[in-house]
Amino acid sequence: xxxxxxxxxxxxxxxxxxxxxxxxxxxxxxxxxxxxxxxxxxxxxxxxxxxxxxxxxxxxxxxxxxxxxxxxxxxxxxxxxxxxxxxxxxxxxxxxxxxxxxxxxxxxxxxxxxxxxxxxxxxxxxxxxxxxxxxxxxxxxxxxxxxxxxxxxxxxxxxxxxxxxxxxxxxxxxxxxxxxxxxxxxxxxxxxxxxxxxxxxxxxxxxxxxxxxxxxxxxxxxxxxxxxxxxxxxxxxxxxxxxxxxxxxxxxxxxxxxxxxxxxxxxxxxxxxxxxxxxxxxxxxxxxxxxxxxxxxxxxxxxxxxxxxxxxxxxxxxxxxxxxxxxxxxxxxxxxxxxxxxxxxxxxxxxxxxxxxxxxxxxxxxxxxxxxxxxxxxxxxxxxxxxxxxxxxx
Ligand SMILES: *Cc1c(COP(=O)(O)O)cnc(C)c1O
Numbered sequence: 001x002x003x004x005x006x007x008x009x010x011x012x013x014x015x016x017x018x019x020x021x022x023x024x025x026x027x028x029x030x031x032x033x034x035x036x037x038x039x040x041x042x043x044x045x046x047x048x049x050x051x052x053x054x055x056x057x058x059x060x061x062x063x064x065x066x067x068x069x070x071x072x073x074x075x076x077x078x079x080x081x082x083x084x085x086x087x088x089x090x091x092x093x094x095x096x097x098x099x100x101x102x103x104x105x106x107x108x109x110x111x112x113x114x115x116x117x118x119x120x121x122x123x124x125x126x127x128x129x130x131x132x133x134x135x136x137x138x139x140x141x142x143x144x145x146x147x148x149x150x151x152x153x154x155x156x157x158x159x160x161x162x163x164x165x166x167x168x169x170x171x172x173x174x175x176x177x178x179x180x181x182x183x184x185x186x187x188x189x190x191x192x193x194x195x196x197x198x199x200x201x202x203x204x205x206x207x208x209x210x211x212x213x214x215x216x217x218x219x220x221x222x223x224x225x226x227x228x229x230x231x232x233x234x235x236x237x238x239x240x241x242x243x244x245x246x247x248x249x250x251x252x253x254x255x256x257x258x259x260x261x262x263x264x265x266x267x268x269x270x271x272x273x274x275x276x277x278x279x280x281x282x283x284x285x286x287x288x289x290x291x292x293x294x295x296x297x298x299x300x301x302x303x304x305x306x307x308x309x310x311x312x313x314x315x316x317x318x319x320x321x322x323x324x325x326x327x328x329x330x331x332x333x334x335x336x337x338x339x340x341x342x343x344x345x346x347x348x349x350x351x352x353x354x355x356x357x358x359x360x361x362x363x364x365x366x367x368x369x370x371x372x373x374x375x376x377x378x379x380x381x382x383x384x385x386x387x388x389x390x391x392x393x394x
Contacts (some may be wrong), residue, residue, distance in 0.1 A: 014327075015354070017363060018335035019149045019308060020177070021199035021206050022351035024263075028204050031262035032255050039252045047261055048242060048252075054264040055210050058179060058202075058272070059194065061186035065213040067242040068260055069233065070253050073176040073197025076209025078106050079233040080172050080193040081143070084217060086226050087111030090139040092169075094125050098150035098338045099174055103143045110229055115139065121340050122151045122299050122310070127159040134167035140220070141170045141193075146184070147177035149200070150338040152299045152310030152347065154182070161190045170217055176200055179210065180267050180352060181279045181307040192217040198256075201279070201307055203352030204263035207256040279306045281391075282355045286348065289364040289387035293371070293378040298345045307355065309348040310341070314376055319343050322370045330366040360387055 016023045037044050048067075055066050069079045081103065085091060091112040093104040096119040107114045115137050119125055125144065134142060142164045146155055157173060164171045170192040178184050181201030186194055192214040199206035213221070213235070221228075221235060228234035232250065240247040267275060283306035287297070290311060298310040313319050319336055323346070326332040335347035348363065350356075364383040371378060 013331060015330075015332045015359060015362070017349050017354055017359060018333045019347045019349055020197070020351065022201070022203050022349060023353040024203055024205055025266055025353050027266065028259050028262045031258040032205070034255065034258050036254045039254060040246060040248065044252070044254060044257070045246060047257060051257065051261050051264065052242065054261070054268060055212065058264060058267055059186045059210070059212045060184065060188065060272075061212050061214075063186065063212045063214055065218050065235065065239055067211060067238070068198075068257065069195075069209040069211055069238075070207075070250065070256075071209055071233075072199070072206045073195065073209050074102065075233065076176070076195030076197060076211050077103055077174060078230065079209065079211055079235065080195050080213075081106045081112070081141075082110050082230045082233055083213075083221050083228055083235045084141050084170060084172065084193055085110045085112045086224055087229075088113060089141070090115065090137055091141045091143060092117060092130075092133055092137055092139045094119075094130070094142070094144040094155075096123055096125065096151065096153060096155075097121055097145065097148035099145045099148060099176070100143075101339075103145070103174065107143065112141075122153055124153050124155045124303050125160070127163055130160050131163040131167075134164055134169055138167065139169050141172050143172040143174075145174040147175070147182065147305050147308065149177045149305075149308050149347070151341065152297070152305050152308045152345075154299075154303050154305045157191065158185075158189045165190060170220060177305070177308060177351070180275060181355075182305070183272075183276055186212055186214075190214070198260050198263065201352045202260070202263050202267065203354070204259045205256075207253060208260050210260075279350065279355050282350050282357065282360050283307070283309065285357065285387040285390045286350060286360045286364070288390040289360065289383035292382040292386035293368065298341065307349060307351045309350065310337075310345045311348065313344060313346055314371070317371065317374055317376060319346070322346075322367075322374070325370045325373070326366055329369075330362070332363055332366055334363075357387075357391055
């Protein structure tokens with residue numbers, strides 16, 4: 001057999017304005033390329049300790065059990081569910097998009113007796129309907145998505161957390177897209193099991209899943225009668241590596257952890273409040289620009305995520321052709337719709353590093369070109385002017 005060697009990896013430079021991954025800061029790339037050390041090297045143990053301290057600050061929690069799971073956001077989801085659920089346990093899962101649907105799938109696979117509460121894609125859940133369900137079902141765990149990246153809807157948690165706890169249940173929350181983009185108060189809101197991912201508003205390549213568990217959730221894990229169904233994600237073992245004993249479980253993805261360490265340093269240097277304000281400002285500028293050329297949001301006013309702008313594709317405009325042109329001519333990636341929104345919406349991400357005036361103005365100019373090329377009527381430059389007018393107001 002002859003051997004052949006393909007060309008070295010040389011990816012095109014993209015502007016990542018889709019539903020994730022988002023643009024990465026050069027400091028994170030540099031950290032990823034640092035020399036690998038052993039997973040029990042004193043240097044790496046120090047990195048882990050620092051990372052846990054930074055994760056607690058970003059999650060706004062004092063939870064002891066706070067760490068980065070080896071795997072993407074979905075591994076974080078699976079970690080939370082598989083550690084809290086024993087076969088036969090009741091779990092309520094709120095499904096108003098793809099990720100709620102995924103959580104229900106995971107819960108079923110873990111042996112939960114799953115009750116699904118549904119809302120149409122793009123809607124959010126009211127406290128009253130969750131209160132009714134938990135009273136009726138008496139679940140051990142309620143799972144909900146804070147920022148539904150598939151639809152662009154922003155689910156408030158504070159009131160729901162109260163009714164879930166009043167019913168004696170634990171609240172499990174998907175914060176994959178919300179962490180680092182919008183306010184999240186794990187302790188103040190009483191969230192019990194929370195997972196995120198590195199590749200959305202933390203702006204680190206995909207590969208790790210930050211998680212945090214309240215003392216209540218830890219007590220539930222410790223009270224299990226059966227082994228956790230996943231060996232790899234079993235926190236009763238993984239936590240010994242992240243805790244005092246530093247017992248080997250699996251080899252930590254060393255360089256990914258360097259990357260997240262640097263990404264978290266960037267978040268804390270900027271400051272959480274400033275970072276949230278930046279996400280909101282660029283969202284509003286984008287929205288002003290889109291409004292000026294007649295592009296409407298798919299989610300109701302007041303429920304729109306600043307980091308994931310789901311907008312309705314204008315009548316007669318070819319979804320894939322526009323996204324293709326944005327990518328090939330301008331290097332800009334945006335997302336298409338998922339599930340029932342397929343072909344109906346574009347998902348424009350302004351996550352982490354990608355949330356910048358530079359990207360907003362470039363995207364609007366590029367979108368005008370793509371739309372004009374297809375005969376869409378607009379007043380040339382109107383979107384860029386409207387976004388600029390918004391920025392000029394301060
Ligand atoms: C991206 C995302 C996930 C899944 O994360 P992966 O990194 O793709 O595994 C889960 N939930 C939400 C809300 C997401 O946006």
